[in-house]
Amino acid sequence: MSITPRTITGSLVMLILVGLPFGLGNYGYYILAIIMIYAIVALGLNVLIGMGGQISIGHAGFWALGAYASALSVIKLGLPFLLGVAVGGMVAAAFGALVALPALRVQGHYLAIATLGFALVVQQVLFEWEWLTGGRQGLFVPRPSLFGIELASDFGYYYFLLAVFLLLAWMSGNFAKSHTGRSLMALRMSSIAAECCGIPRPKHIIIAFAVSAFFTGVSGALYAHLLGHLSTETFSLAASLSFLTMAVIGGLHSRAGALLGGVYLALAPEVLREFKDAQMVIYGVTLILFMQLLPGGLISLPEVVRRAIRRLSRAAA
Amino acid sequence: MPLLEIIGLSMSFFGLRALADVSFDVHAGEIVGMIGPNGAGKSTLLNCVSRLYRPERGSIYFEREDLVNRTVYEVAAMGIRRTFQNLELFRDASVRENVTLGLAYRFKSSLLGDLLDLPSARAMRRAAQEEANRIITSCGLADVADVQVSDLPYGVQKSVELARALAGRPKLLLLDEPAAGMNPEESRRVAETVRHLRDGEGITVLLIEHDMRVVMKVCDRVVVLDHGEKIGEGSPIEVRRAPAVIKAYLGDESAHA
Numbered sequence: 001m002s003i004t005p006r007t008i009t010g011s012l013v014m015l016i017l018v019g020l021p022f023g024l025g026n027y028g029y030y031i032l033a034i035i036m037i038y039a040i041v042a043l044g045l046n047v048l049i050g051m052g053g054q055i056s057i058g059h060a061g062f063w064a065l066g067a068y069a070s071a072l073s074v075i076k077l078g079l080p081f082l083l084g085v086a087v088g089g090m091v092a093a094a095f096g097a098l099v100a101l102p103a104l105r106v107q108g109h110y111l112a113i114a115t116l117g118f119a120l121v122v123q124q125v126l127f128e129w130e131w132l133t134g135g136r137q138g139l140f141v142p143r144p145s146l147f148g149i150e151l152a153s154d155f156g157y158y159y160f161l162l163a164v165f166l167l168l169a170w171m172s173g174n175f176a177k178s179h180t181g182r183s184l185m186a187l188r189m190s191s192i193a194a195e196c197c198g199i200p201r202p203k204h205i206i207i208a209f210a211v212s213a214f215f216t217g218v219s220g221a222l223y224a225h226l227l228g229h230l231s232t233e234t235f236s237l238a239a240s241l242s243f244l245t246m247a248v249i250g251g252l253h254s255r256a257g258a259l260l261g262g263v264y265l266a267l268a269p270e271v272l273r274e275f276k277d278a279q280m281v282i283y284g285v286t287l288i289l290f291m292q293l294l295p296g297g298l299i300s301l302p303e304v305v306r307r308a309i310r311r312l313s314r315a316a317a
Numbered sequence: 318m319p320l321l322e323i324i325g326l327s328m329s330f331f332g333l334r335a336l337a338d339v340s341f342d343v344h345a346g347e348i349v350g351m352i353g354p355n356g357a358g359k360s361t362l363l364n365c366v367s368r369l370y371r372p373e374r375g376s377i378y379f380e381r382e383d384l385v386n387r388t389v390y391e392v393a394a395m396g397i398r399r400t401f402q403n404l405e406l407f408r409d410a411s412v413r414e415n416v417t418l419g420l421a422y423r424f425k426s427s428l429l430g431d432l433l434d435l436p437s438a439r440a441m442r443r444a445a446q447e448e449a450n451r452i453i454t455s456c457g458l459a460d461v462a463d464v465q466v467s468d469l470p471y472g473v474q475k476s477v478e479l480a481r482a483l484a485g486r487p488k489l490l491l492l493d494e495p496a497a498g499m500n501p502e503e504s505r506r507v508a509e510t511v512r513h514l515r516d517g518e519g520i521t522v523l524l525i526e527h528d529m530r531v532v533m534k535v536c537d538r539v540v541v542l543d544h545g546e547k548i549g550e551g552s553p554i555e556v557r558r559a560p561a562v563i564k565a566y567l568g569d570e571s572a573h574a
Contacts, residue, residue, distance in 0.1 A: 177434075196393050
């Protein structure tokens with residue numbers, strides 16, 4: 001492997017990610033764990049929005065399905081934690097494929113509303129299904145454990161989450177360069193041209209939703225075991241909206257952008273706590289500003305600045 | 318047995334008749350031209366064959382299979398590929414990527430293989446890449462293979478679109494004004510290319526063209542459309558002499574010439 005600025009930056013980021021928890025307290029470990037969990041959702045949204053050109057304001061629905069499927073299969077079926085997480089991902093993926101069916105007919109605003117409706121239904125059903133999900137009382141979820149060893153501290157759990165994030169980031173990179181991923185991007189660029197190349201739109205939209213929901217479901221599962229307690233309030237419209245905001249702000253076309261998005265969403269509530277109910281307004285305005293001014297997200301900032309400087313220096317010359 | 322049979326095709330847009338009971342055949346190994354004034358329904362017909370439009374009445378048989386109930390991508394996968402009058406490229410992608418996407422559907426891999434980058438998926442990508450390179454070279458695009466399509470001049474973009482269509486190994490190629498916007502020298506080269514595709518590669522061609530020199534030079538048979546109706550059909554020379562055609566189309570042009 002040759003040494004490029006990219007590999008140097010990558011190694012630096014890795015060093016920081018590995019070294020970060022030291023010296024932080026319990027709350028710091030928790031925030032780091034949350035960053036990873038959010039970043040995995042952002043990876044999922046990148047597949048759907050960045051690659052597929054679809055929209056979803058219902059990802060809290062997939063997140064909830066992953067969380068409850070995993071928690072319930074550990075509690076009720078006695079599955080080991082790792083298997084529970086896999087089940088969470090698979091259940092969410094199956095629902096992702098189902099949600100894709102209306103997406104084949106509608107686009108834009110209508111798709112946004114359809115996904116929103118889906119998330120509200122999921123939240124409501126989980127709430128009403130009391131004997132299974134605990135309804136209002138919620139559900140107590142055991143701590144994560146690996147091969148019989150409990151990850152009692154978020155310090156240890158953070159490293160596990162980091163590994164999962166890296167694994168899924170690797171998978172999404174593979175997907176992006178696969179024929180399936182490239183065909184999906186082709187459909188986004190021109191669906192007429194892509195279909196005239198023999199690329200089936202329905203199949204690829206279903207795959208995009210399923211893969212995106214899988215990532216999000218895995219994240220939900222990991223979140224359930226971090227929190228130790230699940231209640232349906234977590235999986236609200238506000239959660240779906242903040243996921244979308246995070247993915248856009250980090251950068252929809254970059255895995256590092258997904259990580260930045262996770263950092264943003266984990267830290268923003270800490271900073272904005274003072275603003276109470278005005279928080280949602282701030283999220284909304286940030287989202288719109290980013291879409292207008294920096295559609296490539298924070299990760300594209302250095303490139304945008306570089307280009308601006310080049311333009312300025314050319315104008316001066 | 319014709320390769321493509323068009324039987325009684327009719328279509329209208331908002332009450333405006335675009336095609337009225339048009340029938341003709343294209344036989345394997347033929348180069349058939351469609352001519353007619355603007356708005357005659359030529360592009361509409363091509364769009365019906367590639368199923369971007371759904372005809373209101375009539376049938377389109379390709380190798381005896383009715384295309385009317387097929388989707389756009391099924392028709393493409395059956396071996397009908399096309400180019401567009403106003404280009405329909407993946408503009409933000411490189412030439413190589415455009416051509417590779419033209420043949421991607423033939424190389425199927427499993428989703429798990431894609432996500433985990435299994436050797437099977439990697440082998441598939443390599444095979445597709447090799448074939449794309451072959452096509453890029455044979456279409457004379459090797460020098461610009463890694464250039465983003467939108468940075469290329471119009472004429473080269475047209476070649477990219479043709480290369481992408483050929484990547485699908487079509488049995489039938491639909492060309493919508495391949496020589497539009499080209500100078501006489503370039504038009505001549507287009508005519509040669511079309512000839513070569515038939516003679517060398519055995520590809521059947523149905524094309525729309527306004528440049529009569531190209532039509533006369535390459536087409537075995539010409540179908541003339543006017544106001545959505547077929548008003549003539551025959552060899553280029555026959556068509557040129559038919560009074561109805563002269564009145565509707567060639568007459569116009571010779572009066573201007």
